[in-house]
Amino acid sequence: MEELLRSLIGESWILYLLLAAPPLVFILLYALVTVWTEMKVSAHMQDRLAYMYTGFHGVLQPVADILKLLQKEDTIPTAADRPLFVMAPFLVFIGMYAGFAALPFSSAYIGSNINLGVFYIIAVSSIGVVGLLMAGWASNNKWSLFGAMRSAAQIISYEIPIALALLVAVMITGSLNLQDVIRYQEGGILNWIVFGGPQPLVQKLLLLPFTVTAFFILFIAGVAEVNRTPFDLPEAESELVQGYNTEYSGMKFAIFYLAEYANMFLVSGIAACLFLGGWSSPFGELMSGPLWGVFWIVLKGYFFVFLQIWIRWTLPRLRVDQLMYTSWKVLIPFLFVCLFCVGLILVL
Amino acid sequence: MTAREIFDNLKAKFGDAIGEAKLDALQPWITVAEKRAKEICLFLRDEPGFGFDYLSCLSGVDYPDGKLGVTYHLFSMNHKHKIVVKALCTRENPHVQSVSAVWGTANWHEREAYDMYGIVFDEHPDLRRILCGDDYPGYPLRKDFKVPEFYNGMKVPY
Amino acid sequence: MKESRTLPTDYVSSPERTSSGRTLRTDEMILNMGPQHPSTHGVLRLELVVDGEIIVDVIPHIGYLHRCFEKHAEHMTNYQQVIPYADRMDYLSSMCNDWAYALAVEKLLKTEIPERVQYIRLIMAELQRIASHLIAVGTYAIDMGAFTPFLWCFRDRERILDLFEMTCGARLLYNYIWVGGVSHDLPPSFVEKAKEFCRDFRTTLKEVHDVLTYNEIFIKRTANVGVLPKDVAINWACSGPMLRGSGVDWDLRRDDPYGIYDRFEWTVQVGKGEMGTVGDCWDRYIVRMREMEESTRIIEQAVESVPEGNVQSSIPKRIRPEAGEVYVRSESPRGELGFYVISDGTASPYRVKARAPAFVNLSVLPEISRGAMVADLVAIVGSVDIVLGEVDR
Numbered sequence: 001m002e003e004l005l006r007s008l009i010g011e012s013w014i015l016y017l018l019l020a021a022p023p024l025v026f027i028l029l030y031a032l033v034t035v036w037t038e039m040k041v042s043a044h045m046q047d048r049l050a051y052m053y054t055g056f057h058g059v060l061q062p063v064a065d066i067l068k069l070l071q072k073e074d075t076i077p078t079a080a081d082r083p084l085f086v087m088a089p090f091l092v093f094i095g096m097y098a099g100f101a102a103l104p105f106s107s108a109y110i111g112s113n114i115n116l117g118v119f120y121i122i123a124v125s126s127i128g129v130v131g132l133l134m135a136g137w138a139s140n141n142k143w144s145l146f147g148a149m150r151s152a153a154q155i156i157s158y159e160i161p162i163a164l165a166l167l168v169a170v171m172i173t174g175s176l177n178l179q180d181v182i183r184y185q186e187g188g189i190l191n192w193i194v195f196g197g198p199q200p201l202v203q204k205l206l207l208l209p210f211t212v213t214a215f216f217i218l219f220i221a222g223v224a225e226v227n228r229t230p231f232d233l234p235e236a237e238s239e240l241v242q243g244y245n246t247e248y249s250g251m252k253f254a255i256f257y258l259a260e261y262a263n264m265f266l267v268s269g270i271a272a273c274l275f276l277g278g279w280s281s282p283f284g285e286l287m288s289g290p291l292w293g294v295f296w297i298v299l300k301g302y303f304f305v306f307l308q309i310w311i312r313w314t315l316p317r318l319r320v321d322q323l324m325y326t327s328w329k330v331l332i333p334f335l336f337v338c339l340f341c342v343g344l345i346l347v348l
Numbered sequence: 349m350t351a352r353e354i355f356d357n358l359k360a361k362f363g364d365a366i367g368e369a370k371l372d373a374l375q376p377w378i379t380v381a382e383k384r385a386k387e388i389c390l391f392l393r394d395e396p397g398f399g400f401d402y403l404s405c406l407s408g409v410d411y412p413d414g415k416l417g418v419t420y421h422l423f424s425m426n427h428k429h430k431i432v433v434k435a436l437c438t439r440e441n442p443h444v445q446s447v448s449a450v451w452g453t454a455n456w457h458e459r460e461a462y463d464m465y466g467i468v469f470d471e472h473p474d475l476r477r478i479l480c481g482d483d484y485p486g487y488p489l490r491k492d493f494k495v496p497e498f499y500n501g502m503k504v505p506y
Numbered sequence: 507m508k509e510s511r512t513l514p515t516d517y518v519s520s521p522e523r524t525s526s527g528r529t530l531r532t533d534e535m536i537l538n539m540g541p542q543h544p545s546t547h548g549v550l551r552l553e554l555v556v557d558g559e560i561i562v563d564v565i566p567h568i569g570y571l572h573r574c575f576e577k578h579a580e581h582m583t584n585y586q587q588v589i590p591y592a593d594r595m596d597y598l599s600s601m602c603n604d605w606a607y608a609l610a611v612e613k614l615l616k617t618e619i620p621e622r623v624q625y626i627r628l629i630m631a632e633l634q635r636i637a638s639h640l641i642a643v644g645t646y647a648i649d650m651g652a653f654t655p656f657l658w659c660f661r662d663r664e665r666i667l668d669l670f671e672m673t674c675g676a677r678l679l680y681n682y683i684w685v686g687g688v689s690h691d692l693p694p695s696f697v698e699k700a701k702e703f704c705r706d707f708r709t710t711l712k713e714v715h716d717v718l719t720y721n722e723i724f725i726k727r728t729a730n731v732g733v734l735p736k737d738v739a740i741n742w743a744c745s746g747p748m749l750r751g752s753g754v755d756w757d758l759r760r761d762d763p764y765g766i767y768d769r770f771e772w773t774v775q776v777g778k779g780e781m782g783t784v785g786d787c788w789d790r791y792i793v794r795m796r797e798m799e800e801s802t803r804i805i806e807q808a809v810e811s812v813p814e815g816n817v818q819s820s821i822p823k824r825i826r827p828e829a830g831e832v833y834v835r836s837e838s839p840r841g842e843l844g845f846y847v848i849s850d851g852t853a854s855p856y857r858v859k860a861r862a863p864a865f866v867n868l869s870v871l872p873e874i875s876r877g878a879m880v881a882d883l884v885a886i887v888g889s890v891d892i893v894l895g896e897v898d899r
Contacts, residue, residue, distance in 0.1 A: 046657035238545040238649045316724045317651025319881045407859035453743035456869040479569040
C-alpha cells in the first residue's frame with residue numbers, strides 16, 4: 001500500500017498523512033464498538049440489559065456518550081499545574097497511537113514497516129507512563145498522585161514480562177520485524193507460534209508447553225499493562241476515587257478513556273501477531289489475502305479484548321504488593337525458564 | 349448473680365462510694381460516686397464473680413431534678429448477667445471519671461455524652477465533640493437547651 | 507488517638523529503608539478519605555496518616571449525617587411517633603429498628619403481643635436481615651473491585667423489597683412494626699411469594715460463593731487483613747457479625763431472647779479463621795453469607811406456621827407507660843441495637859437513647875487498621891459494614 005500510494009502521490013506530507021490515518025479511523029470506530037460491547041457484556045453478566053432506548057439495543061448510545069463528553073465543561077482545578085495537566089492526556093494518547101504505527105493490519109498495510117517493530121512497540125508504549133505520571137502530579141490531588149505512582153510502578157514492572165514473553169516468539173522466528181514474524185507463521189493454525197511454530201514435529205512438541213506459557217503470561221501482563229481489573233489499581237475507583245484521572249472531565253477524560261480502550265486492542269493485537277499468526281488465516285490458503293488479513297487480525301485482537309472485558313467484570317482487584325509479587329516473583333521467573341528452554345530446544 | 353448480691357458486694361468493698369439503688373425496678377440499677385467510677389467499673393470488670401466485660405451502652409441523661417447523669421448498661425459474657433450502673437453529677441460541675449480505660453467502647457460513647465450533655469469525663473484520652481460541629485454552641489440534649497437563632501451568622505429556620 | 511501504634515513487626519520507617527546508606531528525609535502524609543469517597547459507604551471522613559501506602563493512624567470523623575434522633579424523640583407527643591424516626595436511623599434495616607424500639611416500649615408497658623404479630627415481626631426482621639446483608643456483601647464486592655456480585659445481590663434484594671412493598675406499601679422506610687402490633691396484616695399471596703424467594707435465594711448465594719467467596723484474589727485481599735482479636739472485640743463492645751467473625755459465639759436472638767426465635771431451628775454462625783486468622787475480614791464476610799442462609803431457614807419454617815389472629819393488640823391510642831426506664835437490645839443486621847427509654851409517666855418519652863451497633867463497631871476501626879495498606883483499609887471499612895445514618899443518628 002505504501003508503494004502504491006507513493007507512486008500515486010509522490011513523496012509528500014499527504015502520503016504520510018494518508019498512511020497514518022487508517023489506525024486513527026480504526027481506533028475511533030473500535031472505541032465506539034467496544035464501549036457498547038463492554039456495557040452490554042457486563043450488563044448481561046450482571047443480569048440486566050444496559051442501553052435499550054438509543055437505537056436497536058442501544059447501539060447509538062456510544063455516539064450519544066461522545067456528544068455528551070464533547071459538550072461537557074472542561075474544568076481545570078485552580079491549583080493544578082496547567083500546562084502539564086493539559087498535556088498529559090495527549091501524551092498518553094500519543095504513546096498509544098505511536099504503538100499502532102507498527103501494528104500490521106494486513107499483509108499490504110502497516111503504518112511503518114520497521115525492522116525493529118517489536119522493540120519499537122515496547123519502547124513507545126512506555127511513553128504513556130509519563131503521561132499518567134504527569135496527570136497525577138499536575139492534578140495536585142493526593143489521590144491522583146497515588147494513582148500515578150501506582151501506575152508507574154505497575155507499568156514498569158509489567159513491561160519486563162511483556163518484553164520477555166515477546167522474546168520467546170522472537171527467538172523462534174528470528175526477526176523483530178512484525179511482518180516477517182507473521183509471514184513465518186503463515187500456512188494455517190498449526191504454524192502459529194503458540195502451537196510451536198512451523199518447526200519439525202518433535203521440536204514443535206517440545207516447544208509447545210513453553211510457547212503456551214509465554215503466551216499466557218503475555219496476556220496477563222498485557223492486562224496489567226493497560227490497567228484493567230484485576231490490575232486496575234491506578235484508577236481503583238473504590239480506593240483512589242478515580243486515580244490519575246480524578247480531576248479530568250469532558251474531552252480530556254474522553255481521551256484517557258479512548259487511550260485505555262485502544263491500548264486494550266494494541267496489546268491484544270501484538271499478542272495475536274507474535275503468537276497467533278497476526279493477519280494470516282488459520283485455514284492456510286483459504287480466506288487469506290490482504291482484506292481477509294484485516295478481518296483476521298481484528299477478529300483475533302477483538303477476541304482478546306472481549307476476554308479482557310470478561311475478566312474485568314468477574315474478578316476482584318489485587319493489592320499493590322500482591323501485584324508486584326505477581327510480576328517479579330511469579331511471571332518473570334517462569335519466563336526465564338521458558339526463554340532458557342526455548343533457546344535450548346532451538347539450538348538442539 | 350442477682351442485683352442484690354452485686355449491690356451488697358459493692359457496698360462491702362466501696363462503702364460510701366455506692367449510693368442509692370433501686371433493686372426492684374424493671375432493670376435494677378445502682379448509683380456510684382462519679383469521682384470513683386473508673387475504680388468501681390474496673391472492679392466490676394475484673395472481679396471473677398462479676399466479669400462485666402461488655403459495656404452495652406453508655407448514655408448521658410438530664411434528670412428532671414436538674415442533675416446530669418451517666419448510665420452504664422453492663423453485661424457479662426461469661427455469667428450472662430447484667431446490671432445498670434449510674435453516676436450522677438451536678439449541672440454546675442459536670443465531671444465524671446472516664447471509664448474508657450476499662451472498656452474501649454466507652455471512648456466514643458463518652459464523647460457523645462460530652463457532646464450532647466456537656467458532661468466532662470476526666471482522664472478521657474481524646475474528649476472532643478463527636479456528632480455536632482466543633483463550634484456548636486451549647487449542649488443540645490440538655491432539657492434547658494434553646495436552639496440558637498443564628499449559627500455562624502446563618503439564620504436557623506424554625 | 508495517640509496510643510501505642512500496632513505496626514507489623516517487620517515494619518521499618520522509610521528513612522532507614524534506603525540501601526545506599528543515604529537517608530532520604532520522608533514525611534508522613536495526611537490523607538482525607540471522605541466525606542465524599544466511594545468506599546466510605548456514606549459521609550464518613552477518615553483522616554489517614556500514611557507513610558507511602560502504609561497507614562500509620564486513622565482518625566474517624568463522624569457526624570455529617572446527624573439528624574438529632576434523640577432530640578426528636580423527646581419532642582414527640584406520642585410514643586408511636588418515634589417509629590418513623592427510628593426507621594431513618596439505619597435505613598437499610600428499618601424493620602429491625604422499628605422492632606427494637608417497639609420492644610423497649612412494650613417492655614415499659616408490659617403488654618402481651620399477639621401470636622400472629624410475633625410471627626410477622628420475625629419474618630419481616632429476617633427478610634430485612636437478608637436484604638441488609640445483601641447490601642453489605644454486594645458493596646463489599648465493589649470495594650474489592652468486583653462489580654458483578656453487587657448487582658446479583660441487588661437483584662435479590664429487590665425481591666425482598668417487593669415483599670415489603672406488598673405488605674406495607676413502602677420499600678425502604680416502612681413504619682410497619684408499631685408498639686403493640688404491626689400496621690398492616692400480611693397480604694394473601696405473601697406466604698407463597700416468600701417461600702418462592704427462599705427457594706430461589708439459595709441459588710444466588712451459591713453463585714456469590716462461586717464468584718467471590720472462594721475467589722483466590724478475594725481471599726488474598728481479605729484473609730489476615732484487619733484482624734480483630736476476641737478480647738479486643740469484647741472490650742470495644744463490637745456486636746453482630748463483627749463479634750461473631752472474631753469467633754465469639756454470641757447472638758442476641760439466642761442469648762438474650764426476644765420474639766419467638768427459640769421456636770425455630772437455626773444455628774449461630776461464627777468465624778473460624780478458615781482462610782487466615784480468626785477475626786479477619788474474610789471471617790466477617792463469611793459470617794454474613796452464612797447468616798443469610800440461616801435467615802432463609804428461619805423464614806421457611808416461620809411462614810409455614812403463621813397463626814390466624816389480630817395484628818394489633820388492644821393498646822390505647824395514647825400510650826402512657828408508668829415512670830421507669832428500660833434498656834432493651836435486639837440483634838439488628840449490624841449487631842446489638844439497643845434502645846434506652848426513660849418514661850416519666852407522660853405521653854412522650856423523657857429520654858430515648860439509641861445504642862447504634864454501627865457507631866460502636868466503627869469506633870474500633872483505628873485499633874484494627876494501623877499498619878495496613880490503603881487498599882486494606884477499604885477492605886476493613888467494608889467488612890465493618892457501617893451505615894452512616896445509624897452512626898450519626
